[in-house]
Amino acid sequence: MTKDDVKQIVLDIIAEIAPDEDLSDVKPEVRLRDQLDLDSMDFLDIVMELRKQHGIEVPEDDYPQLASLDSCGEYLLPKFEAKASA
Amino acid sequence: MTGELNGAHYDCIVIGAGMSGMAAAIRLAMFERRVLVVERHNAAGGLNSFYSFDGRKYDVGLHAMTNYAPPGAKGLPLIKILRQLRLSRDDLDLAEQMGSRIAIPGYSLSFTNDFAVLESEIERAFPSQIDGFRRLVEHLKAFNETALDIQEQSAVAVLSEYLSDPILVNMLMIPVCYYGSARENDLDFSQFVILFKALFLEGFARPYEGVRVIIRALMNRYRELGGERKMKCGVREIITENGHASRVILDDGSEVTADKVISSIGYAETLRLCSDQPGDAGRDNTGALSFVETITVLKQQPSDLGWKDTIVFFNDSETFDYRRPKNLVDDRSGVICFPNNYRYSDGRRLEEGFLRITALANYDRWATLEDTEYQSAKQEWYERLQRRALDFLPPPRVRQKEHTTPPMVAHKAQARFVLTEQTAAQDMFTPLTITKFTGHLGGAVYGAPNKVKSGRTHLDNLYLCGTDQGFLGITGAMLSGISMANLHVLGAGS
Numbered sequence: 215m216t217k218d219d220v221k222q223i224v225l226d227i228i229a230e231i232a233p234d235e236d237l238s239d240v241k242p243e244v245r246l247r248d249q250l251d252l253d254s255m256d257f258l259d260i261v262m263e264l265r266k267q268h269g270i271e272v273p274e275d276d277y278p279q280l281a282s283l284d285s286c287g288e289y290l291l292p293k294f295e296a297k298a299s300a
Numbered sequence: 301m302t303g304e305l306n307g308a309h310y311d312c313i314v315i316g317a318g319m320s321g322m323a324a325a326i327r328l329a330m331f332e333r334r335v336l337v338v339e340r341h342n343a344a345g346g347l348n349s350f351y352s353f354d355g356r357k358y359d360v361g362l363h364a365m366t367n368y369a370p371p372g373a374k375g376l377p378l379i380k381i382l383r384q385l386r387l388s389r390d391d392l393d394l395a396e397q398m399g400s401r402i403a404i405p406g407y408s409l410s411f412t413n414d415f416a417v418l419e420s421e422i423e424r425a426f427p428s429q430i431d432g433f434r435r436l437v438e439h440l441k442a443f444n445e446t447a448l449d450i451q452e453q454s455a456v457a458v459l460s461e462y463l464s465d466p467i468l469v470n471m472l473m474i475p476v477c478y479y480g481s482a483r484e485n486d487l488d489f490s491q492f493v494i495l496f497k498a499l500f501l502e503g504f505a506r507p508y509e510g511v512r513v514i515i516r517a518l519m520n521r522y523r524e525l526g527g528e529r530k531m532k533c534g535v536r537e538i539i540t541e542n543g544h545a546s547r548v549i550l551d552d553g554s555e556v557t558a559d560k561v562i563s564s565i566g567y568a569e570t571l572r573l574c575s576d577q578p579g580d581a582g583r584d585n586t587g588a589l590s591f592v593e594t595i596t597v598l599k600q601q602p603s604d605l606g607w608k609d610t611i612v613f614f615n616d617s618e619t620f621d622y623r624r625p626k627n628l629v630d631d632r633s634g635v636i637c638f639p640n641n642y643r644y645s646d647g648r649r650l651e652e653g654f655l656r657i658t659a660l661a662n663y664d665r666w667a668t669l670e671d672t673e674y675q676s677a678k679q680e681w682y683e684r685l686q687r688r689a690l691d692f693l694p695p696p697r698v699r700q701k702e703h704t705t706p707p708m709v710a711h712k713a714q715a716r717f718v719l720t721e722q723t724a725a726q727d728m729f730t731p732l733t734i735t736k737f738t739g740h741l742g743g744a745v746y747g748a749p750n751k752v753k754s755g756r757t758h759l760d761n762l763y764l765c766g767t768d769q770g771f772l773g774i775t776g777a778m779l780s781g782i783s784m785a786n787l788h789v790l791g792a793g794s
């Protein structure tokens with residue numbers, strides 16, 4: 215698993231949550247909120263879908279780590295790896 | 301007798317399969333909570349359900365789904381609901397209104413889903429008020445009406461700061477009150493903002509097949525997620541222990557348990573289910589406002605008779621009295637709706653014409669009538685409301701040529717004659733009908749005057765959603781169910 219795989223997982227979740235958003239040109243380094251119309255309800259759903267689909271827990275204090283695709287990759291990759299080796 | 305669910309345990313029980321309860325249940329089922337929806341009636345939908353009568357299908361309520369948002373719109377309630385429930389726009393099949401009006405003698409303000417229309421109408425009819433109106437709209441747009449901790453303010457007082465003409469203030473209050481005020485003659489400003497945005501800045505839409513489309517979309521979604529429901533069986537009692545809902549007793553005697561309970565049936569109605577509360581609990585916070593609604597099936601499309609409005613909010617004078625009438629019905633003001641007058645895609649038209657009229661009514665007065673009196677009162681008020689509605693509609697166009705211009709009185713008689721001739725069927729419901737089918741005390745469609753925005757109750761695991769949490773109408777109720785499920789069951793710490 216790579217950071218890009220993780221970013222793709224996050225993008226797939228966003229596509230499910232917000233099918234009305236155009237995700238073809240999401241810039242990984244830019245905050246998701248600044249380029250997409252996502253509110254706190256949507257971010258809560260990203261967290262809940264991560265838990266439901268992949269068993270990944272994101273504590274509330276860490277929500278800011280999900281700000282951009284790059285930061286998602288950075289923060290979530292170790293969690294996915296830990297999960298895979300568990 | 302003990303029922304089939306006896307002994308079952310759930311993560312959450314949702315009381316009521318109305319719009320808010322269904323939305324809450326979908327959210328919970330979506331994230332793998334074990335949910336049970338319990339509904340006393342045989343159909344879902346609650347205050348906005350549907351029924352069949354004499355071979356015709358009727359909607360209980362639906363005039364308009366408020367909060368219309370066009371594809372691509374950002375951050376609006378409808379978009380939030382679709383996202384949160386993972387529904388697609390196509391599931392709701394929404395068509396936009398043709399155009400509506402607020403009408404009082406001497407004044408008429410048209411509006412559509414394009415806000416510029418209302419603005420230009422106000423500029424035309426109230427030229428001295430337009431600057432104040434624009435400032436009011438800026439204030440409304442910047443206002444955070446969903447914050448759970450805002451100070452209450454009188455809407456009339458705030459409006460009067462911006463608008464010096466009380467006639468305009470009253471005209472704006474008519475649609476806002478009728479589409480969601482649980483308080484007499486005024487409402488909390490944040491509630492006004494929610495409704496103003498829902499009605500004017502967003503707008504009206506309707507699915508071609510009416511409310512059943514929305515209910516079907518919710519039910520299908522819930523079913524796909526494997527959610528359980530128990531229909532035709534209400535909650536009889538919530539057994540409490542030390543400030544906690546420990547067991548729920550159903551009408552069939554089943555005793556079920558749940559970590560959390562969300563109730564959509566109303567504030568006082570919910571308290572009265574609790575074993576630690578007196579039978580009249582919440583009586584200082586029950587709604588006084590109820591309505592009658594007449595439904596007339598027309599042999600023609602309303603537009604063929606010259607009736608092109610989607611909705612007309614009317615009042616017979618410059619002052620507006622929005623309160624429980626002394627009489628059975630107050631026919632001085634009300635709402636006229638033609639569900640035909642939406643822009644259905646592909647040129648579809650409803651098979652028959654419909655005229656719906658809503659007016660304020662007094663539950664207690666209706667409740668004291670004997671059966672035959674009740675029937676004749678229904679007929680009398682049906683006719684009076686029809687007559688009143690005709691005062692605010694253009695004279696119906698008839699096919700035969702008229703050679704003379706009859707005086708006003710003859711005109712009115714003629715209009716009544718045409719309407720009677722064009723009527724294929726009629727129905728009417730009263731405050732008693734509302735209580736009978738939804739359990740809302742006093743037929744109070746908009747519930748308790750003081751809303752419980754936090755959704756919390758005296759029990760640590762019992763929450764409210766829907767009407768009495770403070771979000772009304774179809775869209776508001778769904779949003780309420782979603783946000784209460786998120787906050788109290790799915791949210792941080794749960």
Ligand SMILES: Cc1cc2nc3c(=O)[nH]c(=O)nc-3n(C[C@H](O)[C@H](O)[C@H](O)COP(=O)(O)OP(=O)(O)OC[C@H]3O[C@@H](n4cnc5c(N)ncnc54)[C@H](O)[C@@H]3O)c2cc1C
Binds near residue numbers: 338361739765
């Ligand atoms: C005539 C009329 C016209 C309307 N027109 C419109 C309109 O055009 N547009 C719009 O947006 N809104 C309209 N509304 C308002 C809208 O219908 C409501 O605001 C909304 O449906 C409220 O949903 P809810 O989930 O909060 O409550 P409810 O719909 O009341 O849901 C509560 C449910 O709980 C059930 N219940 C009650 N007691 C129990 C019990 N003990 N055990 C189990 N179940 C129980 C009831 O049967 C009901 O199904 C109209 C309402 C009426 C009455």
